[in-house]
Amino acid sequence: MKEETSMKNKGIGFSKAVDFGESGTLFEEKELAMPELTSQLDVIVKVLASAVNPVDVKMAEAYQGHDFTVLGFDGVGEVMAVGDDVLGFEHGDRVYYAGQQLRSGTNQVYQAVDSRLIAKAPANLTLSESAALPLTGITAYEILTDALGLAISEGVATGKTILIVNGAGGVGSILIQLAKFIGLQVITTASRPESVEWVKSLGADIVLNHHEDLGMQLKEFGIDQLPYIVLLHSTDKYWNLATHYIAPFGRIASIVETEGLLDMGPLKNIGAQFAWEFMFAKGNFDIRMAEQGQALAKLTDLIESGKLKTTLTKTYKGFSAETLEAAYRDVASNHMIGKVVIVY
Template sequence: SLTAEESAAMPLTSITAWEALYSRLKITADQDGGKNILIIGAAGGVGSIAIQLAKITKLNVIATASRAESEQWCQKLGADYVINHHSDLIVQYRTLGIKDPDYILCLNDIDRHFSAMTELIAPQGMICSIVGCQEKHDLDRLKSKSAGLVWEFMFTRPMFKTDDMIAQHHLLNDIAQLLDDGILISTLTNTIGPMTSATISDAHQQLLSGTTLGKLALTAIE
């Protein structure tokens, strides 16, 4: 039901978002509906699908974005609240007057946000990050809360040939069905044009800017 470009935008980010929520954070609709999840850097490719999956799982989604355009995009995808990750996350979150997040999904700059995440995470909560640390951090900040930190890397299963490697095949089938049913929407926001050295460079520069919404796509080589 999608164009080739809309379809191409989905697989990698969908695997990452799905595994982060359901394999790493182990969220289920039956047990976790109504809980809060904070998604940091929610307007990008992974965040754009993570918001939608979290809402399907009946979570309350607090997204972070840094511009009016990205805030509107997060709201379109279903975020219940949007706060600015360039400002004080703790103050902004607590101003909302809601419970601290049971889950945090960090999609950008874990070094910058580590302190805020460990302060905000609810007791016995879980943090998942898809980005690595460049600095050393004190994990003892999570000890008194019995909170945890896990990583998501979509290539773990194929790299190590894990016993559950087939799970990625199954989840992509589930994503395709949700798209066909209109429950999910493609996260494609910009089709740059046919694949050339110039359009590849353009796409790369847009990604490096850190301001892209959703996913970019290039069409086939002409």
């Protein structure tokens, strides 16, 4: 770590809950201590670009403490130092990662990250194109593998259909592509013309309007059962639809917490299962963390071989409170298509 002794770190964050309804400056910039390797599995990364995700907005809004807090869970950067137990990475590697919810995030110049969570960034993408991918890419990957029991292998699910409610957001945009890659027919939902166009450009086969009755629309396509259903919006609202349409031995996944309780009865006698996906669970509990680095390495392969493309739709230049706030406000609007990134 010698080379960092004279370096300065800088972070952009907040010290109290953020209200994105307010105008004016929400974030502040602070000089920070240089991060240290807290374990010999850590690397220190110079962050070069970062995306904003809905989880940043939620965490900023819900913050109850008084300490200066730096979020950011999508980073691409250059490895500056590696712990003694780090395998596969060295100084100068360009890596990307989502990191851990419990550690200081990507909204700083230098960041310590557990090396089990990182992978080399795709060589054929720009910084901003890469930064768009990790958190949503891992989430989509785990939805298919952990929650739906599928393998990420080309064509393995050919002949089967997946319904993805809300396909145009960050997770949906990469999930549509991964689902197509493994052979699934993809039915997704969107409402605005630009969202519909976007999900079609990603490979969606059928696009339903989630502002109209989805059951009626499925009926029009002659669909009365689906082996895979993923809820990326309003789990409570779509639960009856999901349990009504799920096929025997089908799988339902959701990433959106419920307001109320769920009627699990319809799944009881048909061999169907439901599972949550929460990307931070592995990092929060230090369980199977290496799977996330492996998932990202697989995404890099798929990007480099042209099977997947970035979900980047908007880029801000320069690491400042202004660019970060603008990106947060884009995500907080709930109308973001694809992903927004800040290049530092």
